Amino acid sequence: MTAIYKRELKSYFQSVTGCVFVAFLVAFTGIYFTAYNLTYGYPYFSYTLSGSLIVFIVGIPLITMKSFAEERKNKTDQLLLTAPVSLTKLVLGKYMAMVTVVAIPNLIFCLFPLIIKANGTAYLKVDYISIGIFFLLGCVYVAIGMFMSAQTESQIIAFISTFGVLLVLYLWNGLMEFLPSSAEGCLMGMIAILSAIVFYIYRMMQNWLVGALLEAASVIGCVIVYFVDSTRYENLLTNLLGKLALDDVFSSVTNNSIVDIGGIFLYLSLIAVFVFLTVQAIQKRRWS
Amino acid sequence: MIEVKDLVKKYGDHVAVDHLSFHLKPGKIYGFLGPNGAGKSTTMNIMTGYLGATEGQVFIDGYDILKEPEQAKKCIGYLPEIPPLYTDMTVMEYLEFAAELKRIPGNEREKQIKKVIELTKLEMVSQRLIRNLSKGYKQRVGLAQALLGFPDIIILDEPTVGLDPKQIIEIRELIRSLSEKHTVILSSHILAEVREVCDYILIISNGKLVASDTPDNLEQVMHGTESLEIESTGSMEQTEHILQEMGCAENIQVKVQKDKTVYARFDAKGGEDIREKVFLAFAENQCPLVMLKTTKASLEDVFMELTQGDSAETRKCEGVQRDSVKIQGKERDTDDSDL
Numbered sequence: 001m002t003a004i005y006k007r008e009l010k011s012y013f014q015s016v017t018g019c020v021f022v023a024f025l026v027a028f029t030g031i032y033f034t035a036y037n038l039t040y041g042y043p044y045f046s047y048t049l050s051g052s053l054i055v056f057i058v059g060i061p062l063i064t065m066k067s068f069a070e071e072r073k074n075k076t077d078q079l080l081l082t083a084p085v086s087l088t089k090l091v092l093g094k095y096m097a098m099v100t101v102v103a104i105p106n107l108i109f110c111l112f113p114l115i116i117k118a119n120g121t122a123y124l125k126v127d128y129i130s131i132g133i134f135f136l137l138g139c140v141y142v143a144i145g146m147f148m149s150a151q152t153e154s155q156i157i158a159f160i161s162t163f164g165v166l167l168v169l170y171l172w173n174g175l176m177e178f179l180p181s182s183a184e185g186c187l188m189g190m191i192a193i194l195s196a197i198v199f200y201i202y203r204m205m206q207n208w209l210v211g212a213l214l215e216a217a218s219v220i221g222c223v224i225v226y227f228v229d230s231t232r233y234e235n236l237l238t239n240l241l242g243k244l245a246l247d248d249v250f251s252s253v254t255n256n257s258i259v260d261i262g263g264i265f266l267y268l269s270l271i272a273v274f275v276f277l278t279v280q281a282i283q284k285r286r287w288s
Numbered sequence: 289m290i291e292v293k294d295l296v297k298k299y300g301d302h303v304a305v306d307h308l309s310f311h312l313k314p315g316k317i318y319g320f321l322g323p324n325g326a327g328k329s330t331t332m333n334i335m336t337g338y339l340g341a342t343e344g345q346v347f348i349d350g351y352d353i354l355k356e357p358e359q360a361k362k363c364i365g366y367l368p369e370i371p372p373l374y375t376d377m378t379v380m381e382y383l384e385f386a387a388e389l390k391r392i393p394g395n396e397r398e399k400q401i402k403k404v405i406e407l408t409k410l411e412m413v414s415q416r417l418i419r420n421l422s423k424g425y426k427q428r429v430g431l432a433q434a435l436l437g438f439p440d441i442i443i444l445d446e447p448t449v450g451l452d453p454k455q456i457i458e459i460r461e462l463i464r465s466l467s468e469k470h471t472v473i474l475s476s477h478i479l480a481e482v483r484e485v486c487d488y489i490l491i492i493s494n495g496k497l498v499a500s501d502t503p504d505n506l507e508q509v510m511h512g513t514e515s516l517e518i519e520s521t522g523s524m525e526q527t528e529h530i531l532q533e534m535g536c537a538e539n540i541q542v543k544v545q546k547d548k549t550v551y552a553r554f555d556a557k558g559g560e561d562i563r564e565k566v567f568l569a570f571a572e573n574q575c576p577l578v579m580l581k582t583t584k585a586s587l588e589d590v591f592m593e594l595t596q597g598d599s600a601e602t603r604k605c606e607g608v609q610r611d612s613v614k615i616q617g618k619e620r621d622t623d624d625s626d627l
Contacts (some may be wrong), residue, residue, distance in 0.1 A: 003388035007374070007599040014376050079372035079433070083389045084361040285342035288299075 004093030006057055012063070021059045025105040028055045032277055033112055043121050045113045046130035046254040053247065057170055061162035063101055065155045067094050068282070073153045081286070091279050095146060101137040105133055132166045136267045137250050141166055143274035150281040154197025155186065176238050183233035187226045190236065192219035196257045204284055236242045240246075246270075289473070290313055290335065292440060295344035297330050297495075298326050305332045306495035312410070314440070317467045318476035319486030327495040328475040336366040336471075349440060362391070365437065369445045371430025375419035379410055379429055382418060386433045402557050404432040404543055407462060423450035431459070435466075442466060444474040446473050448481060460485050493595040506590050515539075515583050516556060518566065519549045522575035525620055527552055534569050549578060 012018030032048045041050075071077040080090055133197040145162040152158050169176065180186060198218060202211030226233060249263025290312040297305040305327045312318055320328045330444075333339040335346050337360065339520050346353045353359035358538040383404065387397045401481055413421060418429060418570045422519055427450050434442055447463070448456045463485055466472050482489055483503050493500040493505075500505060520527050524542055527550045531537045537554040545551050563580060570577045572602040 003385055007377075007385050011374070011376055074372070074375075075368060075370045076372040078333075078338050078366070078370075080336050080389070082361060082364065082366045083386075084358045084391055085389060086358060159546045223354075234507055256551065286338070 001089040001093040001096075004080070004085070004090055005097050005100075008026060008067075008094050012097065012101050016148075017062060017066070018104075021101060021281060022048050022108075025052065025221045026108050027054050027057055028052055029105075029109065029112075033115075037116055038119075041120075043116060044123055044254075045109075045116060045127040046123075046257075048112070049109065049130055049134050050251060050254040052248070053137075053170070056141060057163065057166040060102070060141040060166065061145050061148075061159045063098050063157040063234065064142055064162055066147050066149070067098065067146050068150040068278070069155045069158045073117050073155075074251055081282075087279050087282060091146075091282070095143065095275055095278075097140050098142045100141060103135060106135040106138070109134075121278070126253065126257045128250075129259055130250070133250050133253055133259075133263030133264070133267075136264065137246060140246060140267050140270050140274075143271045147274045147278045147281065169246050171242075172247065173242075176242050176245070179237045179241070181238060182236045183226065183230040186233040186236040187222060190222050190233070193242055194222065204280060206288070289347075291345075291347040291451045292331075292471075293345045293347075294333065295331065295334060295346065296342045297327075297334060297339065298342045301317055303497055305334070305341075308497055309370075309496065309498060310490060310493070310500060312471060312473065314471045315469075317463060317474070317485055319420070319482035319489045319490055320473065321477065321479070321482050321591060322475075322492035323477060326595070328428045328492055328494045329445055330495075331492070332366070332443055332473070332475060335370070336364050336443055337361050338366075338368075356377045362437075363440045365434035365442045365445045367434040367440045367442075367447060369449075371426055373418045373426055373429060376417070378417055378465045379405075379414045379421075379432075382429065383432060383436065387436050390437045392437050400438070403563045404435045406434040407435060409458065419592075424452060424455050425449060428455075428459075431462075438470070444472065445477055447474055448476070448478070448551060456481075476489065491591065491594050498511060499590070515553055516563065516566065517551070517553045517579070517581055517583055518570075518577055519545070519551050519579035520570060520577050521549055521573050522573075524550050526573070526575055530569050530573050530575060531566075534562075534565060536560065536565060553583075 008029075008116065009018075020226060029048060029052045032044070032051045036042045036048050037045060071080065081087070086227070099170060109131050110128065113122050113124050116122040116127075117124065141162075144165055145158070148162040148165065149155075149158040151161075195218070198214045201214060202208065205211070242264070246267070249260045249267065251259050252258045252263070294312050295305050295308040296303070308327070308331060320331070322328050330339065334341050335348070335353065337357045338571060340354065344516065346359040346360075349363045350534060351363070353360040374385070377385065380401070383401045384397065392400055405411055408431050410425070410428055410432060413425055418426065421429065427447070428545075431444070431447060434444065444463070448459055451459060460481070463472055463474065466540055467487075474482075474485070487502065489499075489501065489503055489506060490497060518527075524544050528542045531540050531542075531552060536557045538557050540552060540554040542550060542552045563582070567577060567580060
């Protein structure tokens with residue numbers, strides 16, 4: 001695992017990708033910082049940071065796109081997969097390397113609140129917590145990007161699909177408003193979501209019997225619940241999917257200074273889920 | 289020791305490896321031979337744990353590669369068809385990475401890297417970026433990687449592709465020297481190479497094992513009788529007529545060559561030595577012979593016959609063939625053996 005970690009990290013800074021990402025993020029945040037904090041005298045660095053979120057959405061796919069797609073294209077994955085290293089360690093090694101790249105600009109950000117403090121009042125606690133959550137959010141994005149990269153051989157496709165997913169997550173709250181709130185609409189929505197999950201499980205297992213049974217169970221389950229108590233479905237989609245609004249956890253710190261512990265758990269569990277899914281995606285490719 | 293049991297690999301509906309079973313003993317050089325798309329690389333990829341199998345088992349030194357991959361992979365060094373190189377690293381960095389990846393203990397790493405660099409003659413380029421190396425050197429870096437840790441089993445997928453003749457000879461010598469301590473498996477579609485290097489040949493066609501034996505045995509089993517080749521300055525019809533009149537030649541193939549001489553190849557009925565009879569028959573008919581020799585079936589014949597199925601059969605049964613295109617394969621043989 002350490003071998004892969006060291007190699008990956010080195011390669012990010014030998015190629016320009018890592019440097020570009022760090023420079024881009026720090027420069028962008030620096031401009032915001034100069035404008036908001038230094039020129040207008042706003043004492044919260046966390047506010048500046050919320051403006052940098054959009055850079056993450058462009059920057060993270062830049063780092064993650066090559067993680068597995070490039071290995072597969074150059075056939076170097078043959079070296080990794082035939083080495084006496086477990087797949088989980090391999091994926092974790094790569095993941096940790098990418099997380100380290102994301103950590104570097106965040107460490108630089110830690111200096112900014114001190115600059116504010118040197119010039120007057122600073123709210124260090126809020127600022128540092130928001131940097132921490134910003135970093136965690138980056139880790140979630142990296143996990144998603146890595147999963148996308150494991151799906152394809154093309155770095156471009158990996159970049160665009162990751163960018164698309166991150167953009168949808170960024171606009172999540174706005175998109176929530178278009179969801180139906182009636183019980184019928186939510187029933188259909190639930191069935192659609194469950195069907196998508198069942199379809200994914202079917203693709204992974206290649207067993208139509210299991211797929212059909214799961215699909216039947218979820219559809220029947222949804223319909224039964226609807227007939228027993230249809231009020232349960234009202235606003236269900238907005239409530240359920242609204243919880244996945246990742247950026248909310250971050251913006252509640254930056255805007256209202258509220259730390260959402262549940263949200264941090266959501267971040268950590270999403271990281272675990274996507275690392276797991278990446279391992280599964282690679283396993284599946286070996287067997288299909 | 290490697291044991292492959294009933295291996296099947298399907299890509300969708302296409303069966304790449306079809307119930308393949310074999311048992312390889314330590315300390316020998318095995319050659320996988322087969323036309324493109326026969327399933328050589330797929331089999332090797334499964335044996336090394338890169339791919340999963342649809343059915344069947346592979347045991348490497350007693351460990352099941354599918355169930356105990358980490359233990360089994362420790363016993364294998366693998367050079368895939370395309371060397372798995374990180375082109376942004378120098379040769380030295382790459383080998384250091386590969387050594388760490390293969391869990392070679394820290395204190396042995398430097399020694400081993402030095403040794404494989406020596407074996408594959410990479411001293412001159414060890415500090416250069418892999419990206420800037422020629423294909424031959426890249427191939428050697430891949431080979432060096434496979435040798436790291438000196439595992440019991442070394443699997444090489446077409447190891448001499450892209451090398452110049454001198455390098456090919458060097459690599460062959462290296463493979464020979466490796467077989468003293470390791471089991472080497474190499475795949476190739478170059479017959480001469482397999483013939484020269486391997487102790488034992490496994491011929492694979494359409495995912496199935498069609499033959500496995502030593503090169504000499506394979507040649508003997510396939511063609512018990514020797515063929516005769518002659519060249520005469522008479523006409524094609526005359527040559528054919530004389531041969532048929534003799535009554536002891538079969539499978540006669542005749543064609544006119546570029547220098548206007550007539551070339552014929554045939555088998556003796558019952559495998560007798562009919563060289564004198566042929567000479568006398570031609571002398572009697574006043575048709576000068578300019579060449580007369582016996583040829584053994586080459587490994588190429590065996591290979592063609594085993595891997596081409598129906599088309600090889602028809603070629604054999606046609607007997608007299610006026611169509612020179614159809615016996616071009618044979619013509620090439622003769623040219624080789626003349627050399």
